Amino acid sequence: MQEQARVIASYGSHALVETQSGHREECSIKGKRLKPVAGDLVEIHRGSGNAGVIASILPRHTELGRQASGGRKRQILAANLDTLIVVIAPEPAPEPGIVDRYLAAAEYSGLGAMIVFNKVELADDQGPEWLEEFPPLGYPVFRVSAASGEGVDTLARHLERHTVALVGQSGVGKSTLLNRLMGEDVARAGAVSDKSGEGRHTTTTAFLHRLPDHQASLIDSPGVRDFHLSAIPPESVSGLFREIREAGVGCRFNDCQHQREPGCAVREAVDSGHISPRRYRSYCRLREQMQALKERDPTISRSG
Ligand SMILES: Nc1nc2c(ncn2[C@@H]2O[C@H](COP(=O)(O)OP(=O)(O)OP(=O)(O)O)[C@@H](O)[C@H]2O)c(=O)[nH]1
Numbered sequence: 001m002q003e004q005a006r007v008i009a010s011y012g013s014h015a016l017v018e019t020q021s022g023h024r025e026e027c028s029i030k031g032k033r034l035k036p037v038a039g040d041l042v043e044i045h046r047g048s049g050n051a052g053v054i055a056s057i058l059p060r061h062t063e064l065g066r067q068a069s070g071g072r073k074r075q076i077l078a079a080n081l082d083t084l085i086v087v088i089a090p091e092p093a094p095e096p097g098i099v100d101r102y103l104a105a106a107e108y109s110g111l112g113a114m115i116v117f118n119k120v121e122l123a124d125d126q127g128p129e130w131l132e133e134f135p136p137l138g139y140p141v142f143r144v145s146a147a148s149g150e151g152v153d154t155l156a157r158h159l160e161r162h163t164v165a166l167v168g169q170s171g172v173g174k175s176t177l178l179n180r181l182m183g184e185d186v187a188r189a190g191a192v193s194d195k196s197g198e199g200r201h202t203t204t205t206a207f208l209h210r211l212p213d214h215q216a217s218l219i220d221s222p223g224v225r226d227f228h229l230s231a232i233p234p235e236s237v238s239g240l241f242r243e244i245r246e247a248g249v250g251c252r253f254n255d256c257q258h259q260r261e262p263g264c265a266v267r268e269a270v271d272s273g274h275i276s277p278r279r280y281r282s283y284c285r286l287r288e289q290m291q292a293l294k295e296r297d298p299t300i301s302r303s304g
């Protein structure tokens with residue numbers, strides 16, 4: 001018998017899955033090379049004792065990955081996410097450049113993104129003015145208080161049918177928001193004793209939370225929260241700023257980096273006020289950072 005299921009959390013040799021009927025069970029994983037992660041759709045085989053075995057992983061729409069420290073190997077943290085939620089707050093003080101960088105990371109992974117301005121009750125007004133730059137680019141902004149619940153229902157309605165992850169600086173309120181969205185204290189789910197290590201180590205794997213009342217899922221783990229843009233070729237950065245990518249179509253040179261090249265439609269759009277000079281500076285800074293990384297490590301390729 002064969003059936004499909006979604007991975008809630010993967011622990012190496014076994015995984016917690018949810019079947020199409022909504023039933024949750026632990027399955028073993030067939031073979032060492034198969035590495036399902038939270039969010040994966042998998043095919044389950046059942047043996048004679050009815051125990052489920054994950055036999056294969058269906059093709060992923062997206063992968064959230066990071067470069068394992070030291071090595072060159074990419075580690076996949078979660079699969080099939082569609083939206084990154086960038087959380088900021090009046091406290092710790094928000095930096096627009098960090099938001100731009102998260103949005104670029106979302107673009108790089110093929111994810112949509114939205115911005116949540118949390119702790120809105122601590123803000124004097126609607127929050128920093130630069131927040132207004134994002135909705136016209138297709139990045140909605142939600143103002144919420146995870147502490148009081150204000151605005152959280154509106155946010156939850158917009159998550160319907162999406163699979164999302166929360167990212168943002170430490171202390172902006174990601175755990176509080178996750179718990180508020182779930183209606184219970186779940187932020188530490190996924191922490192398990194490593195069975196092979198005789199229970200001495202605690203590893204935290206990504207965990208897929210189903211939002212009650214909404215057909216939405218939220219994948220969370222310390223690794224997922226820490227997701228950021230890895231070293232990429234500097235010439236790829238312009239494609240990660242939506243408005244720069246769009247305006248760049250009109251540049252004279254199709255490899256234009258929008259610096260001092262003649263006939264640059266991006267610089268024209270900045271001068272005429274169609275592109276925010278702040279976003280443009282952010283682009284230039286990110287490109288320079290990637291250039292510096294590349295000079296240190298010339299092997300950086302498009303594979304990310
Ligand atoms: N005033 C106020 N405080 C909040 C709100 N949401 C969270 N906090 C507080 O902000 C602090 C940080 O919240 P967390 O949820 O732990 O933040 P986090 O982003 O998960 O932090 P990390 O786990 O370090 O990534 C806590 O003291 C929360 O009580 C809010 O809406 N308003």
Ligand SMILES: [Zn+2]
Pocket residue numbers: 248251252256257258259261263264265266267
């Ligand atoms: Zn240009």
